[in-house]
Amino acid sequence: MLLSMQWLRDFVPYEGETQELGDRLTMLGLELEEIYNPFEAVAPIVVGHVVECERHPEAEKLSVCKVDVGDSELLEIVCGAPNVAQGINVPVAKVGTTMPGGLKIKKAKLRGIKSFGMICSESELELSDEHDGIMILPENLKPGQNFVEAMNLETTILDLGVTPNRADCLSMLGIAREAALAFNLPLTMPALNLVESGGNAADMLKINIDDPEFCPLYQARILEGATVKPAPNWMRHRLLSVGIRPISNIVDVTNYILFELGQPLHAFDRDLLKGDSIRVGHASEGLKFSTLDDQERILKDSDLLIWDAERPVALAGVMGGMNSEINKESKNVVLESAVFRPGTIRKTARRLSLPSEASYRFERGVDQNMNTFAMNRAAQLMSELSGAKVISGVAKSEPTPWQTRTHEYRHARCNSWLGLNLEPEFSKNAFTLMGLEVNDADADNWKVTTPSFRLDLEREADLYEEVARYFGMDKIPSILPRTDKTFDSKILSDTPYGFYRRLKNWGSGTGLHEAINYSFVGDDDLDLLGLPQEGRVKIANPLSEDQNVMRTAIAPGMLNTVRHNLAQGNTHIRIFEIAKQFEIDESSDTNTTEQTRIGMMLTGSRNSSEWPHEHGDADYLDVKGLVENLLCDLKLDISEVSLVEDHSYLEPCIKIVCGDDEVGIMGMVKPEIADKYHAKKEVWMADLNADLLRDKVMSHKIKFAPLPVFPPSRRDITVMASVSLRAETIKQAILGLRLPLLESVELVNLFVPEDQEDERNLSFRLTYRHGKKTLKDKEVDKEHNKVLAALEKALPIRL
Known part of the structure; x- marks a missing residue:
């Protein structure tokens, strides 16, 4: 969101440093990304007064001007604009100035007469597309005055990152609310002085909404007798400062309100609408519709359209249609203001690759209660800038009025969650400044009513976050958690989670790095390791063919981790993973059985390259030592190890038996398989049944013996x-x-x-x-x- 400091001051009287404002907004959740001057390219331009203007003696279309730019001498400038004349004020680029387009102004000779500068058009200053003549400035400006200062152009724009949940901050008003909160400033809304005259819009235009779920509110005003022309400089320049290209007074007002109040609007040429009704309804499958960018779109029946009595005239919430756009000949206007279902607008805009400022806001939700004020302010501005009459009344349909939302708030619980000791009055003051209504009749359980513009406040925890924002996230003290054990810690240690956490602590303690891989792999990965087709759990809607089945062994994921590390230049790899493998089991309620495994995988040098370690490569003794270390840590004894013949991906492969149960295998990944994962050195692996290990550990009977006191x-x-x-x-x-x-x-x-x-x-x-x-x-x-x-x-x- 681009924030204009001039525009912001229309709402709050902030006079502090821009950086300080950006820092405070960042702490409130609106991250400051950049501060820049939107009109920096025209900073060297000065105001000039044309003292003399004569025809060029050798060119009918050229004029020789003497221009006062505040220096001791007049500049002689040859100009080809048809509207240059004596006595006007103009923007002048002096010799040495670099224009916005990159052109550097130099001394020149045109048809034998020297020229020392250039009188600029709006197009050359990149203020509009107007290039038929030079830009004529107001008469009250002084020669030599800086153009940016003279025209009161914006010099400071803050680029703020707005998170998707803060739709209310996608407007000058929304950010002004946050600035008022941060600095305890009063908030002033724009004055509304709408003058209506004659008729009744509700009788002239009927609104029909097919499904209230997709459009809870649609309303419109009618304006007659408008003159379409360029908007005044103040509006055009404000729009330019936030990256919007001015078009005309009518269209510019809709964009102005969008940035000012956050409500997208759309203006139709009423004379191009068929009939006296507007309907909000879905498209038919395959319908073709031309949007304002002159592109034909093929629609689906999930896309929402605005229809007149005969045909679609706009893609709801996204873009208007070519068949009803405002043009230079437009006289009568229908001004639309609506609320649409966010998900519908988002899907349509994404599918058609048609992002717009309007869809960006509709996708996140707009303020339904602000809707009427925004429409009336737009109608007032259109009337003032175009001379149009605003027809009395509003054509409106609101099948789903806004429902006030109230949440409970427990201050003691808020303090507990935040780790603070705030007084109740602090939270009450914070909520009041944010526009929330507080009913604290029950001191332990308040009722807090949230305003319609704060769609993100959905539960009690959100209110805690608002208290934290007002207090200052950066001011919340950092406190180390308590490390003393409770009775619960003993209970937790007996759970599967507690046991797996113990295994992870062991793995980290032995110098292994934990790997976390997806539970789904590809059939090709399992086939490469020679794992059977039987028992594979297919994924109904896989993300890709490389991830179309649940893993039946943890080896494929760990080998992919090895490949990724080798590709990043890490050749000393020692990893472990605790993960589930899945197989089809018809006897299970879910038709799938899950088994937790712990895997270890080593390749490359035994130690890191730093002196004085030995530089041999990892081998069988390393993986065997890790397995023995783990079983020793779990107080388990290996009763038997034996060679496994014809294992699908390990050779040699050793079976590990504890008591009467096989708990896992260890061995070397076959070289032809390791080579597929770009491993040039031996890859050693152990794969143990973590669930079986836990069962054995849980069956231990603890015995106590005195520590030896005599020497061995x-x-x-x-x-x-x-x-x-x-x-x-x-x-x-x-x-x-x-x-x-x-x-x-x-x-x-x-x-x-x-x-x-x-x-x-x-x-x-x-x-x-x-x-x-x-x-x-x-x-x-x-x-x-x-x-x-x-x-x-x-x-x-x-x-």
């Missing part, structure tokens, strides 16, 4: 064994002895001799501890020897 004693043993003998088998053989002093067994090293490819050396560290005393070496050696003897007897190894 450690012994290392190295076992020479066949490569086919798993390290886990040796570990379990040692733990299976159930020695009372043996606390833990860990694999610490692995070595494969170069000359023995079928044998390897495995080093284990055994920790011994007594709960009630410090162990002596003799006691540890006795237990350790039992381990050595048992291993040699139970397994095919050498020590």
Whole structure:
């Protein structure tokens, strides 16, 4: 929304700094985007007085003028305009001036006579399309006076960003209300002095509305005897300052009211309307209609039209029609003022790619109670500027009158939501200044009536926001939230949400980055991973063919995340995702079963490139370590890992079993699949059933044991064994002895001799501890020897 400071001061007596106004409006929700001078291009132009004007001796269409521009000497300027004459005031561009179109004025010689400047037309100053003659200025201006100052042109425009819910701020009046609120200024409405004469518009024009749902109000005034001509300079220049091209006095008034009061209006040539009736109704499918931009539009039956007795004459709320437009010969005018359903106007304007200032406001909602005032003010201005008579009365149909809206307001609750301690009088004063009516008979529960121009105030929470805006969003103190736990936190931890939050905290704590992907993927993604067609949940109205099914595995989304990161130059990728996968299940009420999974995916270097980290690439040990770390954090033990043959997208693929249940898989994404996602290095992945993990965690029985207070004693043993003998088998053989002093067994090293490819050396560290005393070496050696003897007897190894 472009705000003219001159125009604003018609409503509020603001005399402060422009930047301060912009800052305050920003804090009220109207973000200041730019401050600029709309007529900066004509700033060098000065007022000139033509002292002498004679015909050029060698050119009949040229005149040689001597022009007083306030300097000590008169400027000699050769001018080709037919209306140049002695004694008039004109805009002059002196030598060195750059014109709005980019032309730089230089000394010139025209047919042998030197010219030192240019007398300008409105077209050359880009004030209108008028180019038949020069612009003649008022007689009371002084030579040499700056043109912008002399013509009182606007020098300051604020470009404000208005959010879609604040339709009331799409006018000078609406922003004036906000300025009055910000600086506690009085608001003055434009004076209305409408003079009516003869007849009755209600008898001369009948209004019919087919469906009140789409048009709650339509009314019109009739003007007779208008003279269509250019609007006065003050109106034309104000419209130019906000980016509107002046057309004629009648049309310019409708645009002026649109920006001043926010009510779109439309003027019809009454002599071009058929019959004495106007109907608001829908188009027929395929109907062709030519709008004011001289384009033929093909309409749908959902488009709303304004009809005369025989044909459509306007596209409701969007644009008028060629067949009833105001032209230079128009004498009689029908002035339309209406309210239309926002959604209907928005759909029509979007589908036809026909945005307009009118549709922009109708799409967001207009003030139904302001409608009549806006129409009457427009009729008054048209009468004053064109000499037309305003016929008495109004042709009107209002099948759905405006219903006053009242909301409850609880001040204590408002303070609680905002984190403030405001007095009730503060809120009451804020509402009053905003034009809201307050009934505080019940001190704990007020009744607040909202005005018709505040369509965004729909519930009690909106009133809290208004209090916050008036207080100042920037003044609300920042307070850290309390971190102490409550009984509710324990209850929350037992919920699925609490468990998934725990998994997320684990993932972030291990240095993984959380990925969040869409729940829908493409059939091509699932086919690439070799996932079965059976069980896929099709999307009825997919956004695109790339997202036409619900994911049956989380791998496609994570691989797409890898591809996106690689495309952005990130080659050190360590991500996790907690998400649902979906499959068809006829036994379910929704015909779909959902299962929550936690996935981890690694590729690229093991560590970031900064020194002194090791620069090797991520491998199986990394993903295995993450899985073990997670299960350890959840207090779960891996009972078995085994190789899975012929997995569709992982090779190798390892099955992970906890207790009697398979909880997931881990392995390397097949290189041919990884290559499709632009991964040039190995991609390692783990995919675990988060729902099953939660069930196991929730079934835990908590046991307490005293912390050890005596030091441990450690012994290392190295076992020479066949490569086919798993390290886990040796570990379990040692733990299976159930020695009372043996606390833990860990694999610490692995070595494969170069000359023995079928044998390897495995080093284990055994920790011994007594709960009630410090162990002596003799006691540890006795237990350790039992381990050595048992291993040699139970397994095919050498020590």
